[in-house]
Each structure stands twice: as C-alpha cells, then as structure tokens.
Amino acid sequence: MAFKSREDYRKGKELEEARKPGIVPSEVDEDGNEINPHIPQYMSNAPWYLKANKPSLKHQKKWRSDPPYCGISVWYDRGAETYQADRYRKGACENCGAITHDAQSCMERTRLKGARWTNLFIVPDEKIECSQMDYVSKRDRWNGCDLEAHACQVIQKHDALEEARRRYKNSQRLKKLEKKSSLLVPDGISDEEDGDDASMKVDERKQMYFARGGSTGTVRNLRIREDTAKYLLNLDLNSAHYDPKTRSMREDPLPDSDPHEKFYQGDNQHRTSGLAMEFKHLNIHAYKANEKGQDMHLQAAPSQAELSYKSYKISKEDFMSTVKDTIMQKYGNAAAEAELPKELLLGQSERQVEYDRAGRIVKGERASLRIALPRSKYEENVTINNHTSVWGSWWKDHAWGYKCCEQTIRNSYCTGAAGIMALTQLKIS
Incomplete structure (x- = not known):
C-alpha cells in the first residue's frame, strides 16, 4: 500500500x-x-x-477458472502432432528435424546421420501447451488420466474375470444337480459332460494374482481359524508383547505351562528349529570364509556358498572319522572287545575298604599296609625345630607364626612355654 x-x-x-x-x-x-x-x-x-x-x-473468487488457466477436466494432448515438414529447417533438431526441441533434448533414436544432413524422415512438430493448473488440479492424483485406456485395461479385465467365475460356479452347480438326479434314477441316462471347462475359465496367467494373499502376494502368520489367536492365550498385561501390525508375538505367552501340551511357543521358536539353524550355520561359514580371504558372499552368490558349505561339512566329517580311527588304533577300543570282566559290565565289585576320620585304612584289603589317602601334594603334620604345631597355626598383628611358642620367624627354634613367658615380660617392661 x-x-x-x-x-x-x-x-x-x-x-x-x-x-x-x-x-x-x-x-x-x-x-x-x-x-x-x-x-x-x-x-x-x-x-x-x-x-x-x-x-x-x-x-x-475463482479467478483462474477461465483460459489460459485450466482445471481438472482440462489436460494437454498426449503425443499430439502439429506440422509435418518435408525438409530440414534452420534452428530445428539436428537429429530428427522437429523444430519444437533441440538435439540435446531429443527423445528419438540417435541416427548415424541426422536429418540436418540427410533431409530424410523429418519428425512432426510436437504440440506444446501451457497448462496452468489451480490448487486442486495440481494435487489431484487422477489428473490427466485416460478413462478409455483405464476402462480397456482394468474394468474390462475384471468384468471378464467376474463373468468367467459366475459361469464356472453355475456349471459346477448343474453338475451336482445332475449327479443327484442320476443317483435317484439307477438306469437313467448317464451324465452328459459339459462343454470344455477351459473355455469358461480365464487364462491362468491373468488369474494368478487372485490366488495370492493380499495386494503384495504374501500372507503373514497364517493359522487355522479354529485355533485360539495369539493375543488371547494370555491376557496378562505383563505377558508376551503382541504386535498387531505384523501379527507377531516373539516371546512365549505361557512360559510356565507344559511344553508338550501347548501348540504355540512364540515366534522365536522358529529361529532355532527347522532350516533356520542350517541357514544360520551357512551364513557363519560364508562370513568366516570371506574373512580368511576366500571370495565368497552369501547374497551375491548363494549357490557357490551352499556348495562350499556342503563340501566343508563332508571334509570335516572325514577328518573327524580319521582322528577317531587314529585314536582307536593307538589306544584300542574297549567297546569292541569280545569279553569284558563281569565287574566292569555290572559296574560293581566285592571289594570293601573302611577308612577313619583321618583318612587311614581301618578295615579292608590294604588294612595291613596302613597307607593313608593323600589329601594334598604338600607334606602334612610335619613339625621342625622342636615345634609342636605347624607354621601358620598362629596369627597376630598381620603376621603368621607358630602357636606353640608364638614366634613369627619361620626357621626359629621352639622354646615352648618359657619363650612365651619371656616375650610377655619383654612387652611388659
């Protein structure tokens, strides 16, 4: 203003x-x-x-309703042509000869010699329109749609499928009625075969997508409709989480129940059963082989990775059997012997040995030898230098010593009670 x-x-x-x-x-x-x-x-x-x-x-107001502005119902002509020249014109495309574009933006096949030099096969000029669309027509996804092409490609095909399905159902219903009538009349006229069913069915290639599940051709987590749904197995809020978008429940909704009585144990059970473990081992083998320098990739060459994994398993089994045979040849095979002692077969014997608390043999075959069972690799109950107790039997002021004389020197000579009295008087003084 x-x-x-x-x-x-x-x-x-x-x-x-x-x-x-x-x-x-x-x-x-x-x-x-x-x-x-x-x-x-x-x-x-x-x-x-x-x-x-x-x-x-x-x-x-709607000030763009009049030309040159257009709405949804107005669209440019697809592939419309205007003038057809008979020779090359100055400023036209050097490749095809149309004056509405240059050689850089030409959509024709690149010729060995363009129309500029040959004056042959001049392409007609395109019809160029300036379509200034309003707010609604810019955002309309069906703006410029060819209704005739849509009717030919989509609507007529669906109508043909519906008509073929209806005729097929009628023929099946007639067959059932004729079978019932033939059962009622035993000597009646035999059923006449209907016309060729193939003529009433649509081509299988056109009907393939009707057998798919959903628009993408996949149906996730199919179940028998008589079975209980996953989210109804356990209504506790703290139980396994159910994702309604993917229809998945990874954890077990009833972990405390008997596994032999329940048919569903969570989606994670499929990761450790069936071919999932085999695929996991195959992936690990390909990863380790790639780390060691082999040119192997499971996604790029799956057949090569699978053949390599099969040969690896065969060679591994051969190696393990070779190692087993070598060990058996060197040490023998007790299971292959013809006769074994009765004691080894039954796992028991008549020998009886009795020990005391200190581990010494009191009664048995070796009772006369009085050989105690060793409790450690070090000598036990062995005293030195007139000591009556072992080293480490006394502790005071963060130091180990002998309990008999309370000395903290390892190689000291035991003085008994006299040494304890002398140490006490020394501390008092």
Missing part, C-alpha cells in the same frame, strides 16, 4: 465510518460492483503481487 500522510489517513477513516451507516455511497471495484463497507480491510485489499489499484473481491 502507498504511504499516506496523517491527514489522508484521518480522512480515509472518516470516509470509512460514513460508509458503514450509509451516509456515503459504498466503494466500487474495477468491475463496477459495490463493496460491502463492513468487510474487513485484510479481505478487501488484494495481495501485493496481483498489483491491484483499487480494493476488490476478485482475488477471493
């Missing part, structure tokens, strides 16, 4: 107030229509980019 002085602004306000009660006639726009003075200024004033000289409501 143009700059106004204080006096002009005051006069404009007075004129606006006079127009509201009807004292002054209403303002007229460019087309001669009166403008309601009660309309707010932000609605009556046009945006700056329209460059309007006077207030109007034209910008509030």
Whole structure:
C-alpha cells in the first residue's frame, strides 16, 4: 500500500465510518460492483503481487477458472502432432528435424546421420501447451488420466474375470444337480459332460494374482481359524508383547505351562528349529570364509556358498572319522572287545575298604599296609625345630607364626612355654 500522510489517513477513516451507516455511497471495484463497507480491510485489499489499484473481491473468487488457466477436466494432448515438414529447417533438431526441441533434448533414436544432413524422415512438430493448473488440479492424483485406456485395461479385465467365475460356479452347480438326479434314477441316462471347462475359465496367467494373499502376494502368520489367536492365550498385561501390525508375538505367552501340551511357543521358536539353524550355520561359514580371504558372499552368490558349505561339512566329517580311527588304533577300543570282566559290565565289585576320620585304612584289603589317602601334594603334620604345631597355626598383628611358642620367624627354634613367658615380660617392661 502507498504511504499516506496523517491527514489522508484521518480522512480515509472518516470516509470509512460514513460508509458503514450509509451516509456515503459504498466503494466500487474495477468491475463496477459495490463493496460491502463492513468487510474487513485484510479481505478487501488484494495481495501485493496481483498489483491491484483499487480494493476488490476478485482475488477471493475463482479467478483462474477461465483460459489460459485450466482445471481438472482440462489436460494437454498426449503425443499430439502439429506440422509435418518435408525438409530440414534452420534452428530445428539436428537429429530428427522437429523444430519444437533441440538435439540435446531429443527423445528419438540417435541416427548415424541426422536429418540436418540427410533431409530424410523429418519428425512432426510436437504440440506444446501451457497448462496452468489451480490448487486442486495440481494435487489431484487422477489428473490427466485416460478413462478409455483405464476402462480397456482394468474394468474390462475384471468384468471378464467376474463373468468367467459366475459361469464356472453355475456349471459346477448343474453338475451336482445332475449327479443327484442320476443317483435317484439307477438306469437313467448317464451324465452328459459339459462343454470344455477351459473355455469358461480365464487364462491362468491373468488369474494368478487372485490366488495370492493380499495386494503384495504374501500372507503373514497364517493359522487355522479354529485355533485360539495369539493375543488371547494370555491376557496378562505383563505377558508376551503382541504386535498387531505384523501379527507377531516373539516371546512365549505361557512360559510356565507344559511344553508338550501347548501348540504355540512364540515366534522365536522358529529361529532355532527347522532350516533356520542350517541357514544360520551357512551364513557363519560364508562370513568366516570371506574373512580368511576366500571370495565368497552369501547374497551375491548363494549357490557357490551352499556348495562350499556342503563340501566343508563332508571334509570335516572325514577328518573327524580319521582322528577317531587314529585314536582307536593307538589306544584300542574297549567297546569292541569280545569279553569284558563281569565287574566292569555290572559296574560293581566285592571289594570293601573302611577308612577313619583321618583318612587311614581301618578295615579292608590294604588294612595291613596302613597307607593313608593323600589329601594334598604338600607334606602334612610335619613339625621342625622342636615345634609342636605347624607354621601358620598362629596369627597376630598381620603376621603368621607358630602357636606353640608364638614366634613369627619361620626357621626359629621352639622354646615352648618359657619363650612365651619371656616375650610377655619383654612387652611388659
């Protein structure tokens, strides 16, 4: 808006107030229509980019309804041609000869010698239109759709499928009725075969997608409809989580129940059963082989990876059998012997040995030898230097010693009670 002085602004306000009660006639726009003075200024004033000289409501209406603007029903002609030249024109495409584009944006096949040099096979000029669409037509996904092509490709095909399905059902119903009538009349006329069923069915290639599950051709987690759904097995909020989008429940909803009595243990059970473990081992083998320098990739060459894994398993089994045979040849095979002692077969014998608390043999075959069972690899109950107790039997002030004389020197000579008294008097003094 143009700059106004204080006096002009005051006069404009007075004129606006006079127009509201009807004292002054209403303002007229460019087309001669009166403008309601009660309309707010932000609605009556046009945006700056329209460059309007006077207030109007034209910008509030559908001002793009007339040509050259178009709506949803108007679209450019697809592949329309205009003028067909008989020789090359200056400024036209050097490849095809059309003047509506240059050689860089030409969509024709690149010729060995273009139309500029041969003057042959000049392509007609394209029809170029300027389609200025409004807000709705820009965002309409079906704008420019060819209804005739859609009717031929989609609607007629579905109608043919429905008609073939209806005729096939009628023929099956007639066959059932004829079979029932033939059972009632034993010597009646045999059933006449209907016409060729193949003529009533649609081509299998056109009907393939009807056998698929869903629009993408996959159905996840199919179950028998008589079985209980996953989310109804355990209604506790703290039980296994159920994802309704993927219809998956990874954990076991009833972990404490008997596994032999339940038919569903969670989706994670499939990861450790069937061919899942075999695929996991195959993936690990390919990864380790790639780390060791072999050119192997499970996704890039799956057949090569599988053949390599099979040969690896065969060679591993051969190696393990060779190792087993070598060990048996060196140490023998006790299971292959013809006769074994009765004691080894039954796992028991008549020998009886009795020990005391110290581990010494009291009664048995070796009772006369009195050989105690060793409890450690070190010598036990062995005293030195007149000590009556072993080293480490006494502890005081973070030091080990002998309990008999309370000395903390390892190689000291035991003095008995006299040494303890001497140490006590020394501390007192």
